[in-house]
Amino acid sequence: MEGRADVLSVRELEIGYETGRGLVRAVRGVSFDLGDDESLAFIGESGSGKTTLGLSLVRLLPQNASIAKGEIAFRAASEEVLDLTTLDDEDLRRFRWEECAMVFQSALNALNPVMRIRDHFADTAKDHSETNGSLKGRALTERATECLEMVQLDPGRVLGSFPHELSGGMRQRVMIALGLLLNPRVLILDEPTTALDVLTQRAIIEVLRTLKVEHRFAMIFVSHDLSLAAELADRVATTYAGRIVELGEVEQIFYHPRHPYTVGLLDAVPTLAGGQQELSSIPGSPPDLIDLPTGCKFHPRCPYATDKCREEDPPLIEVAPAQTAACWHWEKVGSDWEARGGEIHERDANRA
Amino acid sequence: MSGTPIELEHASRSYGSGSQQVRAVDDVSFTIEPGQTLCLVGESGCGKSTTGRMTAGLLEPSQGRVLYGEKEIDALPDAEKRRFRQAVQIIHQDPYASLNPIRNVTQILSAPLRRHKLTKSRSELQNRLRELLETVGLTPPEEFLKKYPHQLSGGQRQRVSVARALTVDPEFIVADEPVSMVDVSMRIGLLNMLLGLQKDLGVAFLFITHDLAVAKHFSWEGRIGVMYLGRMVELGPTQKLVREPVHPYTRALISALPEADPELTRNKERLSLRSPDIPSLLDLPAGCPFHPRCPMYEEGLCDTDRPAEDAVILEEHLAACYVAARELGQEDRIPESSRAAGAEAARRTA
Numbered sequence: 001m002e003g004r005a006d007v008l009s010v011r012e013l014e015i016g017y018e019t020g021r022g023l024v025r026a027v028r029g030v031s032f033d034l035g036d037d038e039s040l041a042f043i044g045e046s047g048s049g050k051t052t053l054g055l056s057l058v059r060l061l062p063q064n065a066s067i068a069k070g071e072i073a074f075r076a077a078s079e080e081v082l083d084l085t086t087l088d089d090e091d092l093r094r095f096r097w098e099e100c101a102m103v104f105q106s107a108l109n110a111l112n113p114v115m116r117i118r119d120h121f122a123d124t125a126k127d128h129s130e131t132n133g134s135l136k137g138r139a140l141t142e143r144a145t146e147c148l149e150m151v152q153l154d155p156g157r158v159l160g161s162f163p164h165e166l167s168g169g170m171r172q173r174v175m176i177a178l179g180l181l182l183n184p185r186v187l188i189l190d191e192p193t194t195a196l197d198v199l200t201q202r203a204i205i206e207v208l209r210t211l212k213v214e215h216r217f218a219m220i221f222v223s224h225d226l227s228l229a230a231e232l233a234d235r236v237a238t239t240y241a242g243r244i245v246e247l248g249e250v251e252q253i254f255y256h257p258r259h260p261y262t263v264g265l266l267d268a269v270p271t272l273a274g275g276q277q278e279l280s281s282i283p284g285s286p287p288d289l290i291d292l293p294t295g296c297k298f299h300p301r302c303p304y305a306t307d308k309c310r311e312e313d314p315p316l317i318e319v320a321p322a323q324t325a326a327c328w329h330w331e332k333v334g335s336d337w338e339a340r341g342g343e344i345h346e347r348d349a350n351r352a
Numbered sequence: 353m354s355g356t357p358i359e360l361e362h363a364s365r366s367y368g369s370g371s372q373q374v375r376a377v378d379d380v381s382f383t384i385e386p387g388q389t390l391c392l393v394g395e396s397g398c399g400k401s402t403t404g405r406m407t408a409g410l411l412e413p414s415q416g417r418v419l420y421g422e423k424e425i426d427a428l429p430d431a432e433k434r435r436f437r438q439a440v441q442i443i444h445q446d447p448y449a450s451l452n453p454i455r456n457v458t459q460i461l462s463a464p465l466r467r468h469k470l471t472k473s474r475s476e477l478q479n480r481l482r483e484l485l486e487t488v489g490l491t492p493p494e495e496f497l498k499k500y501p502h503q504l505s506g507g508q509r510q511r512v513s514v515a516r517a518l519t520v521d522p523e524f525i526v527a528d529e530p531v532s533m534v535d536v537s538m539r540i541g542l543l544n545m546l547l548g549l550q551k552d553l554g555v556a557f558l559f560i561t562h563d564l565a566v567a568k569h570f571s572w573e574g575r576i577g578v579m580y581l582g583r584m585v586e587l588g589p590t591q592k593l594v595r596e597p598v599h600p601y602t603r604a605l606i607s608a609l610p611e612a613d614p615e616l617t618r619n620k621e622r623l624s625l626r627s628p629d630i631p632s633l634l635d636l637p638a639g640c641p642f643h644p645r646c647p648m649y650e651e652g653l654c655d656t657d658r659p660a661e662d663a664v665i666l667e668e669h670l671a672a673c674y675v676a677a678r679e680l681g682q683e684d685r686i687p688e689s690s691r692a693a694g695a696e697a698a699r700r701t702a
Contacts, residue, residue, distance in 0.1 A: 045535040045536060045537055046535055152628075167629065167630075169628070193610075197395035197396055197562065197630075198395065198562070198564075198605055198608050198609055199395065199604065199605070199608050199625065199628070199630075200628070201608070201610065202608035202609075202610070202622075203628050205610060224535070224536055225536075225610075226536070226612035227609075227610035227611050227612045227617060228610060230610065230611065230612050230613055230614040230616075230617050230618075231610045231614075231617050231618065250614050251614060251615075254612070254613060254614050264537060265536060265537060266612065267540075268536055268537055268539065268540045269536065269540075269565075269612045270540070270565040270566060270568065270569040271565055271611045271612060271613060271616075272564055272565045272568055272594065272606060272609055272611060273611060273613075273616055276569075276572045277569070279540045279543075279544070279569065280540060280541070280544075281537055281538050281539065281540040281541030281542075281544070282537040282538070283541075285505040285507065285508070285535075285538065286505075286535070286537075
């Protein structure tokens, strides 16, 4: 991974929602970098701030949300570095789709029901005509065809269809194809496989893998689904209560986790391979983002919690090369996990 | 716990009318003995929820019968029907929609206890409420008795739904996707709690899920039934079905399922389908409904007759596939017409 230029750098990002009950602190002090052909997955439960984070990268936050602090630096195709937190409306409009495209969670609601798929492509191209002037008429059809083929759809059938004539999986792939139209550098995908059937999920995963391996797009996935990260991510960030609590390469996170929340998630997911597993869930529920616990936000649910955890929020520190975790007891968490190694070997044996 | 078996006998259910008829469930049969677990697995639209509703007596089959013991449930005399209603309970998928938002936990749980006159005094009612909340892991009970649904998390709400189902001491619970709307970190806790009911109270389950890994965890000692386009395509003991699936659809599901283990999931053997799209229930293909997508498809053999759900019989393990029947030396289970059409097609290509 060395020597790779970062396309995106986020530093100390804080985002809050103003609500009747008070300030919802959805994203708290998040920092990360994204390499220019890297895929990074944010995993976490509902309310962990992962969708808010995704939206902030294309500045599509709802009205009552605001970026309180921090910076988002994006290296555009022209090598110019844009500060996304201060970009004006016109530059922002150009930035979206051309530099960075977002594929939303619910593909049914994201497409206009009275427009044919062809017109969705035309609309996007037209809005960016000053920089992509040649993309109209036949050139547009050719590019749209190319994008639809990349996601394994039949352009002849799909271009003339209305959204309701397509299945959920096809609509999701149309959304991805639309995202590719202006050849952005980064693709942000919010729960791209949620609510789809297993065989359809598999088709989407294979499409994304092709985009990653053959077309070298940089991608950010936001999902509650650990298996999606296991399939596609180079690096994984575990998020809890608006913060990254662990960040590392995919093998490190799945095979050598150092944060008790990551361990808890891994222990809570059943696999199909292997025998019967001892599975346990994390006690308690995610915290109220308006009234966060003191110290480490995970301490009320954590088996390792001590007085120090109740008083002081642990910083994200390096626990192995390229891996960081925010836990006062990461060494103990790590040694306990590795001591359970037998279990994992058993899984390996079952796999063979 | 003594109980009564529940049986579906060639049950079908259609929706709509005239040319717009959809057969959501087509000729499904199974028996669930007292204390047993059957998991129904399949994609959306495969008929698993409709099957669940028929089993719980909430929906009458258009054809076929649902039997409680020896008797058809629609023909039960009133007293026995009441007993059936008490014995069979359902837990719905969405804990945000299945609990009345203006009733607190005490009100939600005491309604069925009063309705069926199961508690005689106020103190008995209070004790029963505490006991129920403890059984579903909402402890200490005092903290939850006065709470309204909006004050609870998704997982806690679903536990209240389970406690409500338990008020009447059911023998049998139909659970329709009970964990799919609950956060990952709390899902297993809920599943383990339900498993405890099965082990400690001897409750039988029809457990409906789209997730094969969840089905495997929940019915390790029980059975799994795989449904496709309204039909049962494979039914067998969980451990056998997961390790040695017979039907190509089950094999496709297993090979497609992403797993939370990077090496395992990236190196998994993939079964590629002939078509990614699921046919419409309004226009089902002839013969086996899976044949347009099936990697094992053979002309003539697969598109002539619809394979019976017991085309392959390996002890308790059934599968509806003629190619598998032939490969397993059960050619006599294939009807003459399909065998002839298959042979004819093979001759033409040769």
